[in-house]
Amino acid sequence: MEYWPRCRASSTHARIRTWPAAPAGKLCGFAGYKVGMTHVSVADSRPNSISKGEEISLPVTIVECPPIRVFGIKFYKKDAYGLHASTQILSDKLDKTLSSVLILPKQHKTKTIDAANYHDVTLLVHTQPKLTGIGKKKPEVFELGISGSVAEKYACAASVLGKDINVQDIFSEGTQLDSHVITKGKGYQGPVKRFGINIRSHKSEKTKRGPGNVGGWTGNRSFPVPHAGQTGYHQRMERNKLLLKLHSDPATLNPSGGWPHYGVVRNPSLIIHGSLGGPAKRLVKLTLAGKPTIKGKEALSITYTSLSSKQ
Numbered sequence: 640m641e642y643w644p645r646c647r648a649s650s651t652h653a654r655i656r657t658w659p660a661a662p663a664g665k666l667c668g669f670a671g672y673k674v675g676m677t678h679v680s681v682a683d684s685r686p687n688s689i690s691k692g693e694e695i696s697l698p699v700t701i702v703e704c705p706p707i708r709v710f711g712i713k714f715y716k717k718d719a720y721g722l723h724a725s726t727q728i729l730s731d732k733l734d735k736t737l738s739s740v741l742i743l744p745k746q747h748k749t750k751t752i753d754a755a756n757y758h759d760v761t762l763l764v765h766t767q768p769k770l771t772g773i774g775k776k777k778p779e780v781f782e783l784g785i786s787g788s789v790a791e792k793y794a795c796a797a798s799v800l801g802k803d804i805n806v807q808d809i810f811s812e813g814t815q816l817d818s819h820v821i822t823k824g825k826g827y828q829g830p831v832k833r834f835g836i837n838i839r840s841h842k843s844e845k846t847k848r849g850p851g852n853v854g855g856w857t858g859n860r861s862f863p864v865p866h867a868g869q870t871g872y873h874q875r876m877e878r879n880k881l882l883l884k885l886h887s888d889p890a891t892l893n894p895s896g897g898w899p900h901y902g903v904v905r906n907p908s909l910i911i912h913g914s915l916g917g918p919a920k921r922l923v924k925l926t927l928a929g930k931p932t933i934k935g936k937e938a939l940s941i942t943y944t945s946l947s948s949k950q
Contacts, residue, residue, distance in 0.1 A: 640863070642873065642875075643862065644862075645833075645868060645869055645870070645873060646869055646873075647824070647869055647872045647873075648821045648872055648873055648874045650821070651779070651821055651921065651922065652670070652779050652781065652821065652921075652922040652924065653819035653820055653821055653874045653875075653876075653924050654781075654819075654874065655668070655781075655782075655784070655819055655924060655926065657929075658784030658785075658786070658926065659817070659926055659927045659928065659929040660786060660927075660929075661786035661927050662786060662787075663786055663787030663788070663791050664785070664786065664787045664791040664792070664794060664795040665785070665786055665787075665795070665809075666762070666783055666784070666785055666786075666795070666804065666808075666809050667783070667784040667785065667786055667926055667927055668783060668784065668809070668924060668925055668926035668927065669704060669707065669804070669806050669809045669810065669924075669925055670704070670707060670766060670779070670781070670922055670923065670924045670925065671702040671703050671704035671705075671806070671908070671909065671922070671923055671925070672702065672703045672704075672705075672768070672771060672773060672901075672920055672921070672922060672923070673700065673701075673702055673820075673915055673917055673918070673919055673920065673921050673922075673923050674700075674701035674702060674703050674898050674901050674904060674908065674919065675700070675701055675898045675899060675900070675901055675919055675949065676698060676699065676700050676701070676914060677698075677699060677701065677894075677944065677945045677946070677949070678696050678697065678698050678699065678945045679696070679697055679699050679883065679910065679941045679942075679943060679944045679945065680694050680695070680696055680697075680941070680942045680943035680944075681694070681695060681697055681883070681939040681940060681941050681942060682694055682939070682940050682942055683695050683939070684939065684940070685939075694942060697883075697912055697939075698912075698913060698914065699883060699910050699911060699912055699913070700910075700911045700913065700914055700915045701892065701898070701904070701908055701909070701910060701911075702908060702909045702911060702915070702923055702925070703771060703889075703904050703905070703906050703907075703908045704806040704906060704907055704908060704909060705766070705767050705768070705770040705771055705905075705906040706767060706770070706803035706804060706805050706906075707764045707765070707766055707767070707783075707803065707804045708734060708764060708765055708767060708801075708802070708803050708804075709730070709762050709763070709764050709783075709796075709799045709800055709801065709802060709803075709804060710729060710730045710733055710734065710737065710763055710764065710765060710801070711727050711728060711729045711730060711762070711763030711800075712727060712728045712752075712760060712761075712762060712763065712793075712796045712797070712800060713726075713727045713760070713761045713762070713763055713782060714726050714727065714728075714752065714754075714757040714759070714760055715757060715758055715759035715760070715761070716756075716757055716758055717758040717759070722758060722759055725757060726750070726752070727763065728750055728752060728800070729744070729763075730800055730801035731801065732801060734765065734767075734778070736765075736767075736769065736776055736777065736778050737765060737778065737780070739776075739777045739778075740765070740777065740778060740779075740780050741780065752793070754789050754790055754792075754793035755789070755790070757789060758789065759789065759792070760785060760789060760792040760793050760796055761782045761783060761784055761785065761792075761796075762782065762783040762784075762785065762796055762799070763780070763782060763783075764780070764781065764782070764783045764804070765778040765779065765780045765781075766778045766779045766922065767803075770905065770906060771905055771906060772901075772902040772903050772904075772905055773901065773902060773920045774902075775920070779922050781924075784926075805907070806885065806907055806909065807885060807887070807907065810882055810885060810909070810925070810927075811882075811885070812882060812883065812884055812885050812938050813881075813882065813938030813939075814881075814882050814927065814928070815879045815880065815881055815882070815927075815928035815931045815932070816879075816880045816881075816882055816911070816925045816926065816927065816928060817876055817877065817878050817879070817880070817925070817926045817927070817928050817929055818876065818877045818880050818911075818915050818916070818923055818924070818925055819874070819875075819876050819923075819924040819925075819926065820874070820875060820876075820877075820915060820916040820917040820921065820923050820924070821872060821873070821874055821875075821916070821917055821921065822871050822872060822873050822874075822875055822916040822917055823871050823872070823916070823917055823918045824870075824871040824872030825870040825871035825872075826869070826870065826871070827867065827868065827869060827870070828867065828868075828870035829848055829849075829867045830848065830849060830850060830865040830866055830867055831848045832870065833865065833867065833868060833870045834865035836850060836865050839851055849866075850864050850865050850866065875916050877915070877916070878928060878929070878930060879928050879930070879931060879932050880911050880912060880913060880915070880925075881911070881912040881913075881939075882909060882910075882911055882912075883910045883911065883912050883938075883939055883941055884909075884910040884941050885907065885908075885909060885910075886907060886908045886909070886910055887907045889903075889904040889905050889906055889907065889908060892904050892908055892944070892946070893946070894946040894947060894948050894949050895946075895947070895948040895950075896948050896949070896950045898919070898949060899919070899949050899950060900918070900919040900920070901919045901920060909925075910941070910944070912939075
């Protein structure tokens with residue numbers, strides 16, 4: 640029921656409605672493109688681990704993070720029904736690639752805004768896929784949250800308006816992150832693949848891969864009953880993904896022949912413990928952990944990264 644209804648996502652990148660707490664006047668997240676997976680060797684320094692002091696192997700995901708450009712500031716007002724967008728400020732110089740996503744104004748004057756009249760401030764940012772090798776020019780446009788009071792948020796937003804933000808300015812090694820992704824789409828699938836129900840006996844009446852008799856009062860078309868339908872391409876969030884390393888030299892992170900379905904990494908990248916949802920080239924939004932765990936937050940030192948050919 641947590642993931643009901645299981646319909647296709649409305650966008651190729653996730654929507655974040657709540658931003659986690661962060662130091663005042665700091666940005667709460669970043670975004671990058673999923674490259675692929677490999678494995679690394681680390682010296683286990685966790686005090687309560689059964690393999691403490693040994694070298695262990697961990698699966699990791701590579702996320703390429705080209706700079707994100709701030710092109711506007713958005714202001715919100717609050718009433719009895721919640722926050723509502725009120726006005727916005729755009730940068731004097733807008734990237735031409737934005738015209739494929741938004742209707743850009745021909746002329747606009749910089750407004751003078753009194754932040755005391757508003758209840759929330761966010762950044763309008765867009766990605767720069769043209770800096771990568773994924774063969775894409777159309778950017779993704781989304782809002783980026785800022786922490787602190789309204790005055791601190793506005794001061795931070797005004798200082799970065801029209802500038803590029805680098806991932807090194809937001810995250811540091813050893814921190815825990817929450818990932819927000821659109822998973823890999825699998826189309827229309829039956830209930831065995833969609834919900835993992837058991838295949839019935841070969842002597843069962845009618846279907847063998849269906850839910851069977853679910854009772855006289857519930858009805859076979861009740862929404863809790865597993866049935867066929869859309870599988871994948873859903874928005875999902877995973878909590879507390881450990882950032883093992885922030886890789887600033889992309890030339891040393893490419894395997895022979897490049898990454899399958901992606902190509903060559905050209906920008907600073909993140910090495911994150913475990914897997915992330917979605918296929919290669921899909922945008923992954925990362926925020927500071929909203930509910931970080933105490934266990935396992937120590938930084939692990941990577942001694943070896945597997946860059947053998949993945950072809």
